[in-house]
Amino acid sequence: MRQLLHCFLLTLCLLSSVNAIKPSPSITSNFEIAESVPLETQYGQSGIRHTQQVWLDMINQARRCIDIGAFYMNNKPGQALEPVLQAIIKAAKRGVKVRIVIERSMRSQSEAAVNLLKNIPNIDIRYLPMHRIDGGILHAKYMIVDAENCFVGSQNFDWKSLQHVHEIGLRVRSALLAKTILRVFNMDWALCKHPNFATRNRFIYAKSAFNVSAQRPAQVSYHGNTLLIHPAFSPHNLLPTGLDWEQTQLVNLLHSAHRQVLLQVLQYSPVKSWGQRGYWGALDNAIRQAAARGVHVKFIVSNWNLNKPAIRYLKSLSLVPNVRIKFSVIPEYSKGFISYARVEHAKYAVVDNDLIWVGTGNWEWSYFHDTRNVALIVQGTEPNTQLSQIFWHDWNGPYTHYLQVDQKYHAPKTH
DSSP states (O other): HHHHHHHHHHHHHHHHHHHHOOOOOOOOOEEEEEEEEEETOOOOTOEEEEHHHHHHHHTTTSEEEEEEESSSSEOOOOOHHHHHHHHHHHHHHTOOOEEEEEEEGGGTTTHHHHHHHHSTTTTTEEEOOOHHHHSSBBOOOOEETTTEEEEEESSEHHHHHHTTEEEEEEEEEEEHHHHHHHHHHHHHHHHOOEEEEEEEHHHHHHTTTOOSSSSSEEEETTTTTTEEEEEEEEEEEOTTOOOOBBHHHHHHHHHHHHHHHHHESOOOOOOEEEESSSSOOOOHHHHHHHHTTTEEEEEEEGGGOOSHHHHHHHHHHHTTTTEEEEEEOOOOOTTOOOOOOSSEOOOOETTTEEEEEESSSSSHHHHHTTEEEEEEEOOOOHHHHHHHHHHHHHTTTTEEOOOOOOOOOOOOOOO
16 A cells, blocks of 8 residues: 555656646747758748757757757758757756767767767767667667657758758657657667666666557647657667557558558668568558558658669559659759768658658668667647648659659769
């Protein structure tokens, strides 16, 4: 009885602390889509803020803590990421505790940005040896401010991502959602220092009464309506108890479609290129099954996806009735070639008129099975409408082209 009373009082305390958090004064909405728009292009939607502006608002309003999970950080003096890094420094100097986890294999690429941050009091940076832990990489890109304001999206913490790549992300204010994502962040934070089974199992088997999941989504008020939002994570082997796996959730999303599915991703392939090679049919079969039910599938991939063997499977998929596939080509910047840029890097899905998926990983086997990624699934008509408008602007715009099965394609130079 005493233990039950203790648990009850602890639950009340946690719920009170969650509800007591006040909104950031300059961010009035609990939800928004953010878009990175490449310079000299026709991208961008009215009412959709650019990524840098959203990040700066979040960081500038931080009062207690900022937690960032990043594939890498790439700064160039005078370019778009530098104001973000300076905002982080200012936050730390006013007492905000900053924790940053970066993929260890990208340490050299992150050196310039890290050098700006590493000697600032209240900023702690660690590197995650993901390959040693599960064979892949930390590929996620997310930020949590004051344990309530979350950002998840395709945007790397890279100056190019903010001004030379097309990206989509979501900002959601929900303390319960933040608490759930922080279970994964805290696990990775600990694994940076102690990448062993004892640390891994301690977080995997830790129980929490406040997981946000498909069965218990967070409820977020947005323009007078209630959105239902839950996260999903990869890889499957590094999921704390009670959290949802990305592959299962994305397949379920496709299985739920009745009328229309709009898909966009940097790279898609049902071929397992690492480890045990072979066919990975989870998403491919779900797309084909949706089309066979009469669902109209529109799919945009980047021109980086025009390599073998992926292009062969894309051509095969394009022959399925009700499936149409386009690839995008963003023009080179007028001031010259930029490596790993000028590309569609977004990863999202729009299902029927009330569901969306926005994630950090590409749709290939390794991104779900051995790589750290995060996605948000949102049920609500207004987010669906907004992301649909972004998709159709791209689909009908000047940068996308129908995939032709009788043409030979080659992936472009990336670096």
